[in-house]
Amino acid sequence: MSEEKSLNFLEEIVENDLNNGKYKSIITRFPPEPNGYLHIGHSKSICLNFGLAQKYGGSTNLRFDDTNPITEDTEYVESIKEDIKWLGFNWSNEFYASDYFNQLFEFALTLIKNDLAYVDDSTSEEIAHLKGTPTEPGKDSIYRSRSIDENLQLFIEMKDGKYKDGEKVLRAKIDMTHTNMLMRDPIIYRIKHAHHHRTGDKWCIYPMYDFAHGQSDSIEKITHSICTLEFIPHRELYDWLIEKLNIFPSHQYEFARLNMTYTVMSKRKLLQLVEEGHVSGWDDPRMPTISGFRRKGYTPLSIRNFCEKIGVAKRENLIDLSLLEFCLREDLNNTAKRAMVVLDPIKLIITNYEDGKTEELHSENGPDENMGTRAIPFSKELWIEREDFMEVPEKKWFRLTPGSMVRLKSAYIVKCESFEKDNAGNVKAIHCTYFPDSKSGNDTSGITVKGTIHWVSVPHAKTAEVRMYDRLFKVENPAAEEGDFKDYINPHSLEIIPNAYIESSLTNATLDDRFQFIRKGYFCLDKDTTKDKLIFNRTVTLKDTWSKVKG
Numbered sequence: 001m002s003e004e005k006s007l008n009f010l011e012e013i014v015e016n017d018l019n020n021g022k023y024k025s026i027i028t029r030f031p032p033e034p035n036g037y038l039h040i041g042h043s044k045s046i047c048l049n050f051g052l053a054q055k056y057g058g059s060t061n062l063r064f065d066d067t068n069p070i071t072e073d074t075e076y077v078e079s080i081k082e083d084i085k086w087l088g089f090n091w092s093n094e095f096y097a098s099d100y101f102n103q104l105f106e107f108a109l110t111l112i113k114n115d116l117a118y119v120d121d122s123t124s125e126e127i128a129h130l131k132g133t134p135t136e137p138g139k140d141s142i143y144r145s146r147s148i149d150e151n152l153q154l155f156i157e158m159k160d161g162k163y164k165d166g167e168k169v170l171r172a173k174i175d176m177t178h179t180n181m182l183m184r185d186p187i188i189y190r191i192k193h194a195h196h197h198r199t200g201d202k203w204c205i206y207p208m209y210d211f212a213h214g215q216s217d218s219i220e221k222i223t224h225s226i227c228t229l230e231f232i233p234h235r236e237l238y239d240w241l242i243e244k245l246n247i248f249p250s251h252q253y254e255f256a257r258l259n260m261t262y263t264v265m266s267k268r269k270l271l272q273l274v275e276e277g278h279v280s281g282w283d284d285p286r287m288p289t290i291s292g293f294r295r296k297g298y299t300p301l302s303i304r305n306f307c308e309k310i311g312v313a314k315r316e317n318l319i320d321l322s323l324l325e326f327c328l329r330e331d332l333n334n335t336a337k338r339a340m341v342v343l344d345p346i347k348l349i350i351t352n353y354e355d356g357k358t359e360e361l362h363s364e365n366g367p368d369e370n371m372g373t374r375a376i377p378f379s380k381e382l383w384i385e386r387e388d389f390m391e392v393p394e395k396k397w398f399r400l401t402p403g404s405m406v407r408l409k410s411a412y413i414v415k416c417e418s419f420e421k422d423n424a425g426n427v428k429a430i431h432c433t434y435f436p437d438s439k440s441g442n443d444t445s446g447i448t449v450k451g452t453i454h455w456v457s458v459p460h461a462k463t464a465e466v467r468m469y470d471r472l473f474k475v476e477n478p479a480a481e482e483g484d485f486k487d488y489i490n491p492h493s494l495e496i497i498p499n500a501y502i503e504s505s506l507t508n509a510t511l512d513d514r515f516q517f518i519r520k521g522y523f524c525l526d527k528d529t530t531k532d533k534l535i536f537n538r539t540v541t542l543k544d545t546w547s548k549v550k551g
């Protein structure tokens with residue numbers, strides 16, 4: 001990206017804070033809740049937090065926000081770490097909010113001792129009822145006037161397991177008539193007799209998000225705590241708690257979350273897709289998860305460039321998936337190795353080519369000469385794409401039709417002489433003659449043709465399964481449509497070609513390789529590949545076909 005680009009609003013804030021001497025260096029954090037796999041929206045937050053620290057010589061913590069024992073799991077912790085590393089970022093410290101449970105408990109005691117928190121025995125319905133509405137003030141709970149000593153005793157008993165789930169909560173004592181509903185004595189601790197993936201059965205009370213997040217920021221001396229817009233109303237509580245506890249003054253800043261067309265982005269919805277079997281798992285190549293994009297063949301650079309390109313907005317918007325695909329093509333076009341693969345084959349027979357002869361031809365691996373060339377075997381019988389032949393050509397048809405000439409990529413010019421059909425009337429084979437003096441790189445034939453097609457030599461071809469992925473949803477914003485978002489799943493989001501013909505060099509492909517199957521799109525090896533069966537995923541088409549469909 002160009003250096004002269006103007007600063008985004010967060011960079012402006014950071015530069016100001018550094019120039020004014022407010023901080024010597026900055027610390028940011030990425031705070032995922034380990035209750036699902038990371039999605040492309042998270043990569044925006046990752047690029048932002050790690051990017052700011054990188055740009056200004058600061059550091060970034062990875063903090064697992066694991067204060068909810070019910071939904072969290074170590075599988076998620078591991079996947080999150082893998083995804084961040086894959087995106088190209090390194091954290092300075094790996095922290096867990098659950099490591100702060102003792103400290104958070106102490107903070108709660110401090111609030112109680114200062115008469116700033118109380119134990120409430122009301123049911124959740126009673127609490128909701130007394131809370132009021134945005135236009136009506138709330139009312140004090142009858143437990144609000146409990147003495148400090150009683151509150152201390154009850155809170156310790158809560159911690160010691162004397163009460164059942166929901167029997168009591170700890171609330172901050174702020175103002176039941178506050179204009180900000182979140183300031184109306186928010187709950188800061190609840191009882192939950194549940195096993196936690198790290199602290200086991202040590203705790204049966206757990207802090208609420210608002211009482212864990214800001215305090216964890218403060219414990220880690222986070223200077224700029226960046227979150228999404230829905231947390232704007234929480235900022236007042238964030239500041240209140242830090243002020244009352246008199247701890248390191250972290251500050252919260254908000255930006256618009258990334259939403260993208262033709263997908264859903266909440267972990268809850270993604271979990272439904274996985275659990276109900278609409279996809280094969282969190283890393284299904286159709287999922288908007290980082291692991292899904294990785295398996296589909298996306299590169300870390302393309303995702304980072306995408307996040308850079310969309311910038312940092314202060315208002316919610318829906319980003320076109322085409323922009324991500326554009327960034328991907330930009331990267332792959334320069335780096336992907338070229339290969340020839342025939343997805344829907346018919347046979348081309350060169351009648352004037354010697355039976356049983358094999359020639360070793362060479363084809364360039366990519367647009368950059370440094371990528372070199374690879375050997376490809378050529379023989380009398382070739383597989384070509386069915387769609388490259390037309391019995392009755394349309395206007396401006398430059399490919400095969402009786403009497404026409406085309407170049408076989410990196411090989412010879414051939415002329416179509418005739419064709420054969422099977423009993424069902426489908427074209428079965430095409431008969432051509434070739435011009436021996438028209439070899440690519442050494443063409444003295446003087447013949448010019450307008451079309452070039454790809455091919456694979458029949459006796460040398462290997463086979464592979466090719467998985468053609470398309471968008472998971474039929475509509476731009478499934479979550480905003482009427483009814484269930486799953487009603488809008490694209491039934492054609494995966495089409496499997498069981499037996500494509502591939503050039504033999506592809507049998508050496510590794511999971512890290514990226515390919516352009518010439519004229520067909522970008523592809524990569526899938527992890528389901530076995531010794532006996534190669535499987536390729538389509539990463540993205542060569543061109544943006546969807547924009548065309550939409551007109």
Ligand code: ATP
Nearest residue numbers: 031032033041042044045227228257258265266267
């Ligand atoms: P979801 O709603 O998808 O479950 P979340 O916000 O609950 O997401 P967290 O694990 O709490 O998920 O998020 C970790 C960080 O990533 C938070 O700072 C959050 O603000 C940020 N984040 C989550 N989704 C997006 C998004 N779509 N765009 C930008 N940042 C996001």
Ligand code: MG
Nearest residue numbers: 031032033065
């Ligand atoms: Mg969350």
